[in-house]
Amino acid sequence: EVQLVQSGAEVKKPGESLKISCKGSGYSFASYWIGWVRQRPGEGLEWVGIIYPHDSDARYSPSFQGQVTVSADTSVTTAYLQWDSLKASxxxxxxxxxxxxxxxxxAYWGQGTLVTVSA
Amino acid sequence: QSALTQPRSVSGSPGQSVTISCTGTSSNVGRYNYVSWYQQHPGKAPRLIIYDVINRPSGVPDRFSGSKSGSTASLTISGLQAEDEADYYCCTYAGNYARVFGTGTKVAVL
Structure with a gap:
């Protein structure tokens, strides 16, 4: 069974760094692109970026380019989304x-990770 | 790329049909037959209900159907049921591995 299990909720302050994770199981992790999607409270879905774990080829939405980094580690079948300096937004x-x-x-979605950035 | 345009809300009585439009451009929806639709209930992750414009994944009821004409894709829910009340999002491939989501539509079952 294909599963994507994400890391737990985070509460951070503006300016802090953060890395959240998405662990894949039940399939050949390196062979499938994994995408990231943002949903602000009460708002719609936004495509953030995508990565091919096999060679770490990553692509970003223009809106997120330079704001986040997508990465993957095939040894632990996990993809990551990270920020160097978080904003309230x-x-x-x-x-x-x-x-x-x-x-x-x-077709397969993780359960979601809630990130809250507040002073 | 700008978000695809969807109506903010549509509604219907049980048993009726509703159609949700999803308007893009000749560079995304109009160029590729890779429109997918997602259903999202409150507090839940999205669920794929249509892929590649017209195809339903296994387990999705056949009352959900998709189509496309030019730069506008559509999702039709026939025989509306109470459990269909949810938010619906379209999404298209936009070239160079990029995706674009729609603005989302709230479906209300009266």
Whole structure:
């Protein structure tokens, strides 16, 4: 069974760094792109970026380029989303997701990681 | 890329049909047959209900159907049921591995 299990909720202060995780299991982790999606409270879904764990090829939405870093470690079948300096506007639920059927769908989703940034 | 445009809300009575539009551009929705649709209940992760414009994953009821004309994709829910009340998002491939989501539509079952 394919599963994506994300790390727990985080509460941080502005300016702090953070790295959240998404552990894949039940499939060949290195062979599937994993994407990240943001959802601010009460708002819609936004595509953040995507990574191919096999060679760490990462692509970003222009809105997130330079604001976050996506990475992956195949030895622990885990993808990561990190910030060097958080802002209050980064407060959101973050989901990781993977395709299954077509080339570009998000069929498998993690349970989400709530990131709260507040002074 | 700008978010795809969806109506903020649609509503219908049980048994009726509702259609949600998703308007993009000739560079995304109009160029690729890679539109997917997601259902999201409050407090839950999104769930894939349509991929590649018209295809349903296994386990998704056939009352959900997708289509596309030009730069506008559509999701139709036929025979609306109480459990269909949720937020719905379209998403398209936009080239160079990028995706763009729609603004989201709240479906209310009256």
């Amino acid at each position: 980064d407060t959101a639920m973050y989901y990781c997701a993977r395709r299954a059927y077509g080339a570009y769908d998000f």
